[in-house]
Amino acid sequence: MQIELKTSLKALEKAKKLGPKGVLKRLDKMGVVGRGGASFPTGRKWKIALETSSDEKFVICNADEGEPGTFKDKLIIKKNAETMIEGILIAAYTIGAKRCFIYLRGEYDHLRIELETKIKEIIKKSGLAVTIEIIRGAGAYICGEETSIIQSIMGNRGHAMYKPPYPPVEGLWGKPTIVNNVETLTGVSQSILFDDWDSSLRLFSLSGNVENPGVYEFPLGVKMSKILDVVRSKNKIKAVSFGCFGGFMKIKKNMEITHENICKEGCQHGAFSMIFIDETHNIVDVSYTIAKFYTYESCGKCTPCREGTIRLLERIKQVKEGKATKKDLELLKEFAEHVQETSLCGLGQSAGNYILTGLKHFKSDYLEYLK
Ligand code: SF4
Numbered sequence: 001m002q003i004e005l006k007t008s009l010k011a012l013e014k015a016k017k018l019g020p021k022g023v024l025k026r027l028d029k030m031g032v033v034g035r036g037g038a039s040f041p042t043g044r045k046w047k048i049a050l051e052t053s054s055d056e057k058f059v060i061c062n063a064d065e066g067e068p069g070t071f072k073d074k075l076i077i078k079k080n081a082e083t084m085i086e087g088i089l090i091a092a093y094t095i096g097a098k099r100c101f102i103y104l105r106g107e108y109d110h111l112r113i114e115l116e117t118k119i120k121e122i123i124k125k126s127g128l129a130v131t132i133e134i135i136r137g138a139g140a141y142i143c144g145e146e147t148s149i150i151q152s153i154m155g156n157r158g159h160a161m162y163k164p165p166y167p168p169v170e171g172l173w174g175k176p177t178i179v180n181n182v183e184t185l186t187g188v189s190q191s192i193l194f195d196d197w198d199s200s201l202r203l204f205s206l207s208g209n210v211e212n213p214g215v216y217e218f219p220l221g222v223k224m225s226k227i228l229d230v231v232r233s234k235n236k237i238k239a240v241s242f243g244c245f246g247g248f249m250k251i252k253k254n255m256e257i258t259h260e261n262i263c264k265e266g267c268q269h270g271a272f273s274m275i276f277i278d279e280t281h282n283i284v285d286v287s288y289t290i291a292k293f294y295t296y297e298s299c300g301k302c303t304p305c306r307e308g309t310i311r312l313l314e315r316i317k318q319v320k321e322g323k324a325t326k327k328d329l330e331l332l333k334e335f336a337e338h339v340q341e342t343s344l345c346g347l348g349q350s351a352g353n354y355i356l357t358g359l360k361h362f363k364s365d366y367l368e369y370l371k
Contacts, residue, residue: 003117007082009126011189015090020050023094023192030191031199036062036144036181037270039259042188048168049095049176058177059091059100060149061185066105066141067243068293070273072203072215073182077104077111080186085122085132087185090192091178092130100132103149106139141297142347146179148299159301160345181271206231208241208276218257225253227274235278239362243273244290245350247357248283266357268350283362284319284369290354291316298347305348308339312355319369329366333359 015023027043034040049057061084065073076084088100102119104112112134119132140158142148147161150171171177180188183203191197200219207213210231218227228237228251239248247267255261262269277286291313300306315332318324324332336352343349359366 003114003121005082005118005121005125006080007086007122009086009089009122011083011086011193012089012093012126014192015093018192020094020096023090024050026192027188030197032184032187032191033199034181035183035187035202035271037067037268042180042184045168045178045180046091046094048166049097049178052169052176054175056099056173056175057095057097058172058175059088059095059097060146060153060172060177060179061088061100061102062144062146062149062179062181063102063104063108064137064144064149065108065182065271066137066144067245067271067273069207069241069243069275070205070271071207072205072271072273074105074108074111075203075215076182076186077108077115081111081115081118082122083189084182084186085119087180087188088132089122089126089128089130090188091180091185093128095176095178097178098130100130101153102132102134103143103153104134104136106137109136112136140299141293142299142345145345145347147345149179150177157299159299160347162344183271202272205271205273206276207273209233209235209237209278209281210276220258221256223253224251224255224257227257228253231276233276233278235280237276238279239277239283241275241277241286241290241354242267243270243275244293245346245353246270246273247353248277248286248361249357250361266353266360268353282368283358283365284316287354287358288313288316288320294347294351298351302342302344302348304339304342305344305351308335308343308348309351312336312339312351316355319366322369322371324370326370329359329370 024043032042143158148158152158167177210233249265249267294309295313298305298309336355340352
């Protein structure tokens with residue numbers, strides 16, 4: 001396959017001139033944080049891996065974009081994979097890794113051949129003695145979580161592991177490993193190359209009951225009204241769901257979209273996927289779909305999530321079928337809190353968000369269904 005590369009590897013050259021410690025300083029100064037959801041400072045994560053002595057270290061690019069309503073990484077891989085690959089090489093150079101992996105979502109397998117060709121060409125051009133291997137995900141949502149990815153790459157079942165130890169200290173085969181998302185690694189290259197790189201810019205995946213779904217770039221602090229102007233809708237939008245895990249929020253047109261404002265509503269922005277829901281939908285119906293998703297995707301390792309997600313589905317179904325009372329709603333809330341508090345990983349810990357925020361902001365939708 002003939003490919004015209006869209007990079008001259010200037011960011012990598014600059015990183016080599018800065019040296020590993022200089023790269024870390026640069027990432028901190030530019031405010032590079034993880035874009036997969038946790039917003040952890042990238043330089044701090046890499047510093048731990050750099051300072052942990054080991055004969056072998058690894059870099060994993062998390063391209064297992066499985067959160068419903070999230071499709072920004074797919075666009076980057078399609079349109080700008082070179083910048084992401086350069087980011088992987090900068091990471092490898094900085095922490096001293098020789099083996100890197102891209103954990104590619106199974107549904108994105110059609111992007112693999114072109115990606116492999118670009119990897120080959122870029123590594124040749126870089127002069128680094130590094131390999132980047134693509135691992136195809138098998139469709140488990142939990143493998144978007146870093147310890148599950150690590151298990152999956154090692155050939156084990158994709159189960160989340162207890163932390164600590166954290167991957168930058170003990171990851172793949174017990175060696176220091178950094179796991180970064182596609183958008184983060186793309187931002188690494190850009191933040192090293194461009195002095196005016198803006199850390200507040202984020203890719204938003206916008207979908208749902210809108211006329212112009214797609215990936216859009218906005219700065220943090222953008223007004224909700226601006227986003228609504230761009231996506232447009234036939235009916236009035238009443239809610240936004242941050243993927244499946246982040247919970248429901250009421251539409252407040254003057255609200256600035258920031259981490260703090262979203263948290264105040266009891267939601268989590270994650271990777272900024274916003275699924276818009278119009279007034280023709282009842283939140284209980286949407287919640288039923290989300291409940292089925294969680295039941296299906298729970299990996300089954302811990303009891304609160306394995307059993308709890310099934311019980312939550314049963315209780316939402318009870319509401320939907322008009323068989324629940326006000327007392328049942330109280331139990332539903334209590335149950336959702338319990339599942340979140342006692343589950344092992346982020347999946348179970350977020351498995352009640354859609355219920356808690358639904359009951360908080362859209363109680364009238366629930367009341368419509370009571371017997
Ligand atoms: S919380 Fe759910 S997904 Fe996470 S380890 Fe427990 S069963 Fe698996």
